[in-house]
Amino acid sequence: MRAVICKAYGPPETLTVEEVAAGPPGSGEVQIEVEACGVNFPDTLIIEGKYQIRPEPPFAPGGEIAGRIAAVGEGVEGLPVGLPVIAMTGYGGFAESVTVAAERVMPRPESMDGIVAAGFSMTYGTTIHALVQRAALQPGETLLVLGAGGGVGLAAVELGKRLGARVIAAAGSPEKLAAARAAGADETLDYRTEPLKERVKDLTGGRGVDVVYDPVGGTLFEQAVRATARNGRVLVVGFASGDIPRLPMNLPLLKECAIVGVFWGAFRAHEPEVNTANFQRLFDWHAAGQLAPRIERVLPLAEAPEALQALAERRVIGKIVLTTQAEG
Ligand SMILES: NC(=O)c1ccc[n+]([C@@H]2O[C@H](COP(=O)([O-])OP(=O)(O)OC[C@H]3O[C@@H](n4cnc5c(N)ncnc54)[C@H](OP(=O)(O)O)[C@@H]3O)[C@@H](O)[C@H]2O)c1
Known part of the structure; x- marks a missing residue:
């Protein structure tokens, strides 16, 4: 699978797209086939080693994704293969596939488009x-x-x-x-x-x-x-x-x-049930047409450097989303 890789901390233009192996889910984890990834301000910091989490390079940035469950690790319940989900990955989301702990994953309404869902959570x-x-x-x-x-x-x-x-x-x-x-x-x-x-x-x-x-x-x-x-x-x-x-x-x-x-x-970790209730309200409002997430641009995965640069330079109104579905 393809992923955007940060080989050493540095600016967006140092990121590369590489073919890497997708790890199978371990106990308590799921593997997600990624449809799209939201781009957020912390992504601009994590690649420079300036965020509170400093993953050891090489790693893929990308803190939130939308996709479908592709494989389920031991002990995971309620997240069957094929289910449409959103996930807060921390990093690793700018990729065609990501493996994350099940508690980072939330089912999303089937009616919510993958691009919208990727920039929503x-x-x-x-x-x-x-x-x-x-x-x-x-x-x-x-x-x-x-x-x-x-x-x-x-x-x-x-x-x-x-x-x-x-x-x-x-x-x-x-x-x-x-x-x-x-x-x-x-x-x-x-x-x-x-x-x-x-x-x-x-x-x-x-x-x-x-x-x-x-x-x-x-x-x-x-x-x-x-x-x-x-x-x-x-x-x-x-x-x-x-x-x-x-x-x-x-x-x-x-x-x-x-x-x-x-x-x-911290709230998600300490009060997951309140967070889930918040999302139920958000999904209901969205389904009723009462929220209109503004996605300014949808770019292929390979254009992650431009997406991050635009965010850092205050050029984005609303969200930029990367899609795995287009040719990089
Ligand atoms: N506390 C939490 O749990 C939590 C969760 C999510 C995000 N955040 C934080 O919220 C902040 C915004 O995140 P975001 O993803 O919404 O970012 P964003 O889309 O880039 O929006 C940030 C806004 O800040 C303004 N800004 C002022 N000086 C800036 C500068 N030097 N560089 C970039 N933007 C500047 C820009 O508006 P103008 O050009 O109009 O000034 C820009 O639209 C980040 O610091 C992020 O880490 C915190």
């Missing part, structure tokens, strides 16, 4: 957990989403609306803001040209927002905290800017707001 799974379990977002509250044209950001706009919030989408280009509007945002602001705190205050009659969803970090974080209402919750989702912010702690004191960490991977 990381963004929507993280975001429903953030908004529901971590922020307890309530109907009628105001949600500010930073990086609102990116993968998790656009999902936050859509899910914020589904959950009944008024959504202010903040991003760094008119095209990304247009995508956020199309996903349901009530208000938009461009933080490359407009002062975040002042604009948010204007849009909320001086009150500030109830919940901030921040996958970007950097200097925007403190501005967002300053734009938070009393009893607000600031969700720390990621640091796509590359800068982990520091915060003067008098701000949460004075504003009586909470700084709330979000780590979907």
Whole structure:
């Protein structure tokens, strides 16, 4: 089978596509025939050795896939051969076949297309957990989403609306803001040209927002905290800017707001049944046409370097997905 291989930590252009042997599933594992792979920001870091997980090269990157069960290891139940699934692989997903622990795999509705499914779990799974379990977002509250044209950001706009919030989408280009509007945002602001705190205050009659969803970090974080209402919750989702912010702690004191960490991977491990219930809601909303995942480009596996480069250069609106079905 073909796989995108990182032979030594380095930039996307050092990745190669190679023919490698697919390992049979061991005890507690399944082998999946991969239809498509979602491309996520952590993939850009893992190939450079800059992510929290540092696999020993050579390895295939790729943290989420959609496919069908091809073989089942000893002791695995409920995942028969042929079942359509999604899986959070951590790495190894940019390949025609992947072998993973069964607990990383979830059945998906037969009606959900493989390309859509491949880009669905990381963004929507993280975001429903953030908004529901971590922020307890309530109907009628105001949600500010930073990086609102990116993968998790656009999902936050859509899910914020589904959950009944008024959504202010903040991003760094008119095209990304247009995508956020199309996903349901009530208000938009461009933080490359407009002062975040002042604009948010204007849009909320001086009150500030109830919940901030921040996958970007950097200097925007403190501005967002300053734009938070009393009893607000600031969700720390990621640091796509590359800068982990520091915060003067008098701000949460004075504003009586909470700084709330979000780590979907830990949540999945500790509360799998709640995660499964989250996905049931997500699949139901998707089947009812109430979620419209935006997949900007579908590229063959061999174009993984371009996909990762585009993400790192902020050129992607929504998601890029790699398909194993096209010629590389
Ligand atoms: N905590 C969790 O459990 C969890 C789960 C999933 C993802 N994450 C994290 O969430 C973050 C976003 O992931 P994603 O897959 O949604 O990424 P993405 O699609 O690339 O979106 C990230 C957004 O960040 C903004 N950005 C600002 N500075 C940037 C820079 N220097 N480079 C790249 N983007 C920059 C971009 O929007 P503008 O151009 O509009 O500024 C971009 O759209 C990552 O840090 C990821 O690790 C965390």
